[in-house]
Amino acid sequence: MDTQQSHMRRSHGFTKSAALLDRSRQSLAGGVSSQFRAMTAPHPMFYSHAKGSRIWDVDGNELLDFTLSQGPCILGHSHPELLDRVTAALQRGQLFAGQHMEEMELSEALCRILPCAELVRLSLSGSEASHALLRLARHVTGRPKYLKFVGHYHGWFDNVSFSVSPPRAQTNEPPRPVPWGGGIPAALAEEVMVLPWNDLAAVEATLASNAHEIAAIITEPVMCNQGCIEPAPGFLEGLRSLCDRYGIILIFDEIITGFRLGLGGAQGHYGVTPDLALFGKAMGAGFPISALTGKRAFMEAFSRAEVYHAGTLNGNNVSVAASLAVIDILGRDDAAGYRHIWRLSTRLRDGLAALSDIRPDLRVQGPGPMFHVGFSPRVRATTYDHVLDYDKDSYRRFCLGMLSRGVRLIERGLWYVSLAHEDADIDYALAAAQETLQEMPQ
Numbered sequence: 270m271d272t273q274q275s276h277m278r279r280s281h282g283f284t285k286s287a288a289l290l291d292r293s294r295q296s297l298a299g300g301v302s303s304q305f306r307a308m309t310a311p312h313p314m315f316y317s318h319a320k321g322s323r324i325w326d327v328d329g330n331e332l333l334d335f336t337l338s339q340g341p342c343i344l345g346h347s348h349p350e351l352l353d354r355v356t357a358a359l360q361r362g363q364l365f366a367g368q369h370m371e372e373m374e375l376s377e378a379l380c381r382i383l384p385c386a387e388l389v390r391l392s393l394s395g396s397e398a399s400h401a402l403l404r405l406a407r408h409v410t411g412r413p414k415y416l417k418f419v420g421h422y423h424g425w426f427d428n429v430s431f432s433v434s435p436p437r438a439q440t441n442e443p444p445r446p447v448p449w450g451g452g453i454p455a456a457l458a459e460e461v462m463v464l465p466w467n468d469l470a471a472v473e474a475t476l477a478s479n480a481h482e483i484a485a486i487i488t489e490p491v492m493c494n495q496g497c498i499e500p501a502p503g504f505l506e507g508l509r510s511l512c513d514r515y516g517i518i519l520i521f522d523e524i525i526t527g528f529r530l531g532l533g534g535a536q537g538h539y540g541v542t543p544d545l546a547l548f549g550k551a552m553g554a555g556f557p558i559s560a561l562t563g564k565r566a567f568m569e570a571f572s573r574a575e576v577y578h579a580g581t582l583n584g585n586n587v588s589v590a591a592s593l594a595v596i597d598i599l600g601r602d603d604a605a606g607y608r609h610i611w612r613l614s615t616r617l618r619d620g621l622a623a624l625s626d627i628r629p630d631l632r633v634q635g636p637g638p639m640f641h642v643g644f645s646p647r648v649r650a651t652t653y654d655h656v657l658d659y660d661k662d663s664y665r666r667f668c669l670g671m672l673s674r675g676v677r678l679i680e681r682g683l684w685y686v687s688l689a690h691e692d693a694d695i696d697y698a699l700a701a702a703q704e705t706l707q708e709m710p711q
C-alpha cells in the first residue's frame with residue numbers, strides 16, 4: 270500500500286461513534302435524519318470534519334471517502350472556492366424570499382447547459398422536484414397516471430414511493446406497484462404503473478393499451494440506485510419516440526446523473542432529450558438545492574400559476590451561490606474537472622474489476638463517475654431482478670474490511686469519485702480492496 274497514506278490504515282475503532290449513537294437514539298428517531306444513513310456498516314457513524322477526499326470520524330479515523338455524502342460532494346469536501354463563494358453570498362444575507370441576480374444567473378446558466386431546459390424552477394430537494402414535475406405532467410396532459418420502473422428511486426414522497434426495492438416475489442409479471450413502507454395511501458397505487466427497466470417491448474405493449482391514461486414516464490437515465498445499470502442501447506431513444514408517439518411527457522430523474530456525467534447530465538451524455546428533468550445532489554455540492562427543468566411549453570404552466578410549486582427557502586442565497594460555483598469550477602478550462610473525474614473513476618472502476626482474479630464473482634459496472642460494486646453469480650445486471658442476485662452479506666463484509674483500512678463506502682454498492690480525489694487515492698483504494706478481498710472467505 271502507498272506508504273504516504275498508510276497512516277489511514279490504523280483503525281481506532283468506532284467506540285465513540287457507537288456511544289454517541291446510543292445517546293442520539295434517545296432523541297433522534299433511529300439516531301439518523303435519513304433512513305439511508307441507518308444502513309451504514311457497522312452502524313451509523315459520527316463525523317467531526319472533512320476536507321478534500323477525506324472525512325474524519327469522532328474516533329479519529331481518517332477515511333478516504335467514496336460516498337461523497339450519498340453523491341452531492343462532487344467537488345470533494347470543503348472545496349476552498351466553493352466555501353469562499355458561499356461565505357461571500359452569506360455575508361450579503363441568507364434568504365431574501367425575493368428575486369436576486371444570482372438566482373437569475375443560475376437559471377440562465379441551467380438553460381444554457383442542460384439540453385431540455387428552456388425554463389427552470391429552483392427547489393431544495395429531489396423529492397420535491399419529482400413530485401412537482403409529475404404534478405405538472407398530469408396537468409399538461411390531462412391524464413391521471415404515470416409509469417415508473419421497478420427499482421428506481423425518485424424520492425420519498427407518497428406518489429413515487431412504489432416499487433423502490435421490492436422483494437423478488439413482488440416483481441413478477443406483470444409487476445404491481447409495491448408500497449415502500451407504511452402510511453402510503455393505497456389509492457395512489459391506482460395512479461402508478463410499474464414495469465421492468467430496459468425492457469422497451471414491455472413499455473411498448475403497456476402503452477399500446479394504456480397510453481390514453483398515462484401522463485408521464487419517469488426514469489433515472491442510468492438505474493443508479495440499484496446496480497448502476499446503464500440504459501440498453503436504444504432504450505432511452507425508444508422511450509423518447511414512444512412518448513412522442515403517444516403524447517406522454519418523458520421525465521429524466523437526473524438527481525444522481527446530473528452534474529456528474531458532465532455539465533449536460535445524462536441527457537447530454539447519451540444524447541436523448543427528455544421533456545422535463547430534475548437535478549439536485551451534485552448540483553449543490555452539499556448545499557440544499559434542486560432544479561425542475563424542461564420545455565417551455567410545459568413549464569409555462571408554472572408561470573401561469575395553473576400548477577403550483579412553492580417553497581419558503583427556494584432560491585436561497587447560499588444554495589444558489591454553491592450551484593453557480595459548481596458550474597464555474599467544473600466547467601472551466603473546457604471542463605477539465607470532468608476529465609479528471611472520468612479519468613480517475615475509470616481507473617478505479619477498471620482496477621476493481623481486475624481484482625476478480627481474486628474473487629471471481631466480483632462485479633463492477635457503471636459509467637465511471639458513479640459505478641456499482643458487488644458480488645453476484647450473474648456476469649452483468651441489466652434490470653432490477655438481476656440486482657436481487659447480489660450477495661449482500663459478502664458486500665457488507667467487504668465494506669467492513671475497507672472501513673478497517675480507512676475507506677468509506679456506501680453499503681448498497683454505489684461508488685462516487687469527486688474532483689478532490691487524486692491518483693494516490695485510487696492507488697490506495699485498489700490496494701485496500703485487494704487486501705480485503707484476499708482476506709475474505711471465498
Ligand SMILES: Cc1ncc(COP(=O)(O)O)c(C=O)c1O
Nearest residue numbers: 394395396422423424522524525
Ligand atoms: C434518482 C433520485 N431521485 C430522487 C432522489 C431524492 O432526492 P432527495 O434526497 O434530494 O429528496 C434521490 C435521492 O437519493 C435519487 O437518487
